[in-house]
Amino acid sequence: MLFPEGVAIDGISGEVTPSTDRYTKKLSELSGLFHDAAAFDKVVAEGGDPIAYEVVDYRKQECDICFGTTIMMPGQVGGEYFMTRGHFHERKDCGEGYYTQSGEGLLLLESREGEVRTVEMKPGICAFIPPEWAHRSINTGSEKLVFVWFCATDAGHDYGTIRERGMRKLVVERDGRPAIIDNPNFA
Numbered sequence: 001m002l003f004p005e006g007v008a009i010d011g012i013s014g015e016v017t018p019s020t021d022r023y024t025k026k027l028s029e030l031s032g033l034f035h036d037a038a039a040f041d042k043v044v045a046e047g048g049d050p051i052a053y054e055v056v057d058y059r060k061q062e063c064d065i066c067f068g069t070t071i072m073m074p075g076q077v078g079g080e081y082f083m084t085r086g087h088f089h090e091r092k093d094c095g096e097g098y099y100t101q102s103g104e105g106l107l108l109l110e111s112r113e114g115e116v117r118t119v120e121m122k123p124g125i126c127a128f129i130p131p132e133w134a135h136r137s138i139n140t141g142s143e144k145l146v147f148v149w150f151c152a153t154d155a156g157h158d159y160g161t162i163r164e165r166g167m168r169k170l171v172v173e174r175d176g177r178p179a180i181i182d183n184p185n186f187a
């Protein structure tokens, strides 16, 4: 039987207390994601394979909803900001919400039909991710980007589509600001 509880979320560190699970993604685990493979190898080698992001869950299998935080480090690879892998949900009726707590970023979304949208990520903005839109978050700032996400417990992750062909757009730094450009490697 499940019991109600208050879960503390620290908007600066992203810590969730109590949490049920967590994982860390080191930059080396994101091989193939960034457009500049040589710059990627260099940042991994010279930067000591930094942590790119961490995910902390509050998830109970006997319940339909779950939530957690994603804590994204600032950084760049060949001018491209640190980002998450990006995914569609396995369940085609499942959307998601991302409520930014601290930092600044961009949420890059792409529909199955190939339409691209971005939503600014900053404190006070809760991004609505509709079903059947792939989503990738990108830390465009110089601090941690911390956001709370909430979705269906069994939404599932379909990583294959984005891993195989990438996303249509990249977010890169141009003149000190984020710019959205065409992905030259999009297949």
Ligand SMILES: O=P(O)(O)OC[C@H]1O[C@](O)(CO)[C@@H](O)[C@@H]1O
Binding pocket: 055, 069, 070, 084, 085, 086, 087, 096, 135, 136, 149, 151, 157
């Ligand atoms: O799973 P990805 O695409 O690497 O990104 C991690 C983010 O996506 C989530 O799976 C939520 O959809 C969270 O774990 C986190 O916000």
Ligand SMILES: [Fe+2]
Binding pocket: 087, 088, 089, 096, 135, 151
């Ligand atoms: Fe998701």
